[in-house]
Amino acid sequence: MRILDKKIVGNRALLVFDNGKEVEIDREVYLERRLYTKDEVDQKELExxxxESxxxxxxxxxxxxxxxxxxxxxxxxxxxxxxxxYDSATALKAVAYFVNSGYIDELENAKKLVNKYQKRKSSFEILQLLRKNGFKSSTISKLNLKSENDKEILLKLLQKKLRRVNKEDSKEILKVIKWFxxxxxxxxxxxxxIREFLDY
Known part of the structure; x- marks a missing residue:
């Protein structure tokens, strides 16, 4: 395809082809590929x-x-x-670039999330949160999710929940059990x- 016109506008370059097609590309790519010296570009090179842009x-x-x-x-x-x-190939390549350069470290990010929520959520809830946020199973398996904190969190939450529950109302107690x-x-x-708290 013949290039009829070339313009640099800010950080973009505009190419106008003989078939009426206009293409906007990144200025750096335009300069690196030395497109300013070319009068023709084939379809493969344009793609x-x-x-790259x-x-x-x-x-x-x-x-x-x-x-x-x-x-x-x-x-x-x-x-x-x-x-x-962005298309899938571009998105994958961009993410892979930052993973390879060490800018994205999924395991480290998962560890930080675990530390952030460890005192407030059960290990099961943290596991669900990690899965919901798209962390890989291989990453999650490398974490040592301990259920030791679960009992402490359970006790604190039970104290809050059972303050308002009538000891005689089995439906309310059942709701609390289902919630946990x-x-x-x-x-x-x-x-x-619950039996310990309510002296059953």
Whole structure:
């Protein structure tokens, strides 16, 4: 395809082709590929240039996103780029670039999330949170999620929940049990602690 016109506007370069097609690419890619010296570009080269341009743009966007949200998984960053209109190949390559350079460390991010929630959530809830945020199973398996804190958290939460519960109302007590079991606490442990609190 013949290039009829070339312009640099800010950090973008505009190429106008003889078939009426206009393409905007990253200025750095335009200069690195020395497109300013060319009068013709074949379809394959144009696709490569567009991919490189998209990749540079995705990397720039991802850097600022990582700085704002440092505790995401690789998949979380990938999903963000997809939501911003990048294709899957560009998003994967951009995330892989930051993983390889050590800027994204999924295991470290998972450990920080565990430390952040360890005193407030049960190990089951933390596990669910990690899965929901797209952390890989291999990453989660490397974490030592301890259920030692679960009993302490259970006791604190039980004290709060049972203050308002009528000792004689079995439906309310059943609701409390269901609430704890749905958050990953062991049924028998919950029932045992409720009996201790209510002197059953």
């Amino acid at each position: 490569e240039v567009l991919f 998209g990749l540079k743009s995705a990397k720039r966007l991802l850097v600022s996103y990582i700085q704002r949200y440092p505790l995401k998984s690789e998949y979380g960053y990938y999903k963000y780029l997809l939501s911003r209109g 079991v749905s958050r990953g606490y062991d049924y028998n442990t919950v029932v045992e602690k």
